[in-house]
Amino acid sequence: MTRVLVARQDNLGDVLLAGPCVRAVAAGAAHVTLLTGRHGRAAGELLPGVDDVLTWTAPWIDPEPPPVTAEDTGEFVALVRRRSFDRALILTSFHQSPLPLALLLRQAGVPWIGAISEDYPGSLLDLRHRVDGDPPEPVRMLSLAEAAGYALPPDDHGALALRRPLPNMARLTGGGPYVVVHPGASVPARQPSPERSRRIVRALVADGHRVLVTGAPSERHLCQAVAGTSAVNLGGRTSLAELAAVLSGAQVVVAPNTGPAHLAAAAGTPVVSLFAPVVPAARWAPYGVPMVVLGDQHAPCRDSRARVCPVPGHPCLDGLDPADVCRAVAELGAVVPPSGALSSLL
The missing domain is CATH 3.40.50.2000 (Glycogen Phosphorylase B;)
Known part of the structure; x- marks a missing residue:
């Protein structure tokens, strides 16, 4: 059983849409860490299948991006290296590139990385997955998990979901x-x-x-x-x-x-x-x-x-x-x- 990092670094809605993918990975992994941006962390904490959440603001994804500095990226690489992940799946929208994060994860020693990528990834990706057509975003992300060898359990409905119980309001x-x-x-x-x-x-x-x-x-x-x-x-x-x-x-x-x-x-x-x-x-x-x-x-x-x-x-x-x-x-x-x-x- 493996320790897997799943990354979705934009807004809370995007993180919620990653839910089926995360649950599929969780069904076949020992531990799932979700990497979010600053706008998506609270949503990540509500997803079933997530064992813990890391947050780092990606300058190529955040709508108000911070400057790129060696200190910031170095701290992130060091953090990931300390966690000793076996695999990583990078989830992005069609207009976002997974390759900058893949490069940093390679520097952090992650041995296997998968992502949906139209661009040539060279040695940055072990799985370069492609998606035909224009499926709903949860289906698109779930297809990456499936291509990586993960599947939802038979009793999982495949829809979005939240951790329960929710607060009494x-x-x-x-x-x-x-x-x-x-x-x-x-x-x-x-x-x-x-x-x-x-x-x-x-x-x-x-x-x-x-x-x-x-x-x-x-x-x-x-x-x-x-x-x-x-x-x-x-x-x-x-x-x-x-x-x-x-x-x-x-x-x-x-x-x-x-x-x-x-x-x-x-x-x-x-x-x-x-x-x-x-x-x-x-x-x-x-x-x-x-x-x-x-x-x-x-x-x-x-x-x-x-x-x-x-x-x-x-x-x-x-x-x-x-x-x-x-x-x-x-x-x-x-x-x-x-x-x-x-x-x-x-």
Whole structure:
């Protein structure tokens, strides 16, 4: 049995999508260490199959990269060398290269390294895996584990998953069914405007749903603007594990293409995905749960990977009709709670 390093060094959603791959490796390894960047560590700590988490910010992956210094890379190489890994799998998106990390891992003495790579790796990789087509990102990453000789156990469903139990969040969620609206995303191009999200919340409340609005600490003001006086504002009030618990208890989560949408999927909750087509929904939409994708997938920004919407008015998301969101929420099975339940939470 081996000690394996699995690396996924970008955002929390990307780390959550690596879950099936990690579990496959864990089924055949003695010990699995997950290497994350600074934005993904909290998600890594929630993944089944992970024995421990290392964090190092890769200058070729982080959106706000630190300078490359001999001291920093030297400390990382020394850290990896002390851990004496037998193997490493490097997980990257299609636009990221695994080769810089492979070079550092070679310097750290890792004897076997595998990655998906279109570029010629020379002696940096023992397994140069290629993926045909455009499968969902969890399937793409799992295929690397399978090519390396790892497989999910027969009783593993292959969907995203979280460590259980999650925290009890009844003090914030109250009793009875509710719908979550998560309005924010890591980049502006992927989220509706606050006004559009506020209209979606009001439409859901008008339909009789209890609505909880969630967000990171940096999104407190956004969440307050979206929640107004008709919904419960939980923006900035939860850790990632607590947010997972809130999402797990929801009937449906309404969210753009953002980490918490994948967190909801990992919690097993249906998702209405407000998806800007700057990246393909086929690859990045919430995976393994009932889902409805809304948003113009043929908008001019399609496949642009834009961080700020290049089209005036952000039509792919700000053209959404809140009534369509309400219909999607109902389609995914959300029921209206008894009369008066909403007022007990406000």
